[in-house]
Amino acid sequence: MIRVDGLGKSFGRRTLWSGLEITVDGGQVAVITGLSGSGKTTLLNCLSLLDRPTEGSITYGRTEVTALSRSAGRRYRRDNIGYLFQDLALIEDATVAENLRLARTTRRDHAIRQQEALDRVDLGGTEKEKVFRLSGGEQQRVALAQLLIKSPPILLLDEPTSALDNVNSGLVVDIMSELATAGTAVIVATHNEQIRECADIECELVLQKN
Numbered sequence: 001m002i003r004v005d006g007l008g009k010s011f012g013r014r015t016l017w018s019g020l021e022i023t024v025d026g027g028q029v030a031v032i033t034g035l036s037g038s039g040k041t042t043l044l045n046c047l048s049l050l051d052r053p054t055e056g057s058i059t060y061g062r063t064e065v066t067a068l069s070r071s072a073g074r075r076y077r078r079d080n081i082g083y084l085f086q087d088l089a090l091i092e093d094a095t096v097a098e099n100l101r102l103a104r105t106t107r108r109d110h111a112i113r114q115q116e117a118l119d120r121v122d123l124g125g126t127e128k129e130k131v132f133r134l135s136g137g138e139q140q141r142v143a144l145a146q147l148l149i150k151s152p153p154i155l156l157l158d159e160p161t162s163a164l165d166n167v168n169s170g171l172v173v174d175i176m177s178e179l180a181t182a183g184t185a186v187i188v189a190t191h192n193e194q195i196r197e198c199a200d201i202e203c204e205l206v207l208q209k210n
């Protein structure tokens with residue numbers, strides 16, 4: 001379970017959001033909505049400790065992750081978080097297989113292996129391809145294969161279908177649902193109706209005029 005208590009984020013005098021209360025159990029899907037600039041990406045960055053909130057706390061299980069040191073925070077992120085960034089964050093000059101190796105954690109019980117993950121996203125046979133040679137949709141599927149290999153306890157997705165056709169969007173929704181069924185707590189910033197239909201929890205961030 002990941003819990004957000006009284007969470008707030010300000011930059012100088014500008015408050016992005018404050019007083020957020022969200023609890024997401026393993027197996028649940030939480031959908032974050034809000035206008036452009038309302039702070040959806042910043043919230044996901046705070047949940048992964050890439051960024052830090054300016055007030056309130058984030059707790060995972062019994063650990064207050066917002067109280068962790070930088071190095072403990074990195075371990076928390078490596079061991080517990082799968083993050084599908086809006087810009088994917090793949091290493092474009094590396095091969096598909098090299099990118100997938102990066103998804104491995106120190107845990108030995110990886111849910112599925114590279115081959116299985118690639119077959120699942122219909123990219124079998126592309127292991128040696130450089131990522132920059134793949135289409136946008138194929139790159140997105142490499143990022144999804146990384147998530148399948150990591151099978152993280154917490155999955156963060158930032159507008160995962162915004163640049164995709166219906167087939168690839170459907171795959172994102174299927175994989176997200178599979179991971180949730182396997183016990184992952186899913187938190188997704190999106191306006192995609194298909195994903196909103198899967199939501200157990202909805203949280204709308206309101207654009208502040210300050």
Ligand SMILES: Nc1ncnc2c1ncn2[C@@H]1O[C@H](COP(=O)(O)OP(=O)(O)OP(=O)(O)O)[C@@H](O)[C@H]1O
Binds near residue numbers: 037038042
């Ligand atoms: N480090 C920072 N310093 C100052 N302002 C920042 C910083 N990080 C983000 N912001 C601002 O916070 C606001 C929210 O950005 P964010 O990307 O979280 O919004 P979003 O809801 O994800 O937007 P979009 O839907 O367009 O992706 C933006 O106006 C951005 O410029």
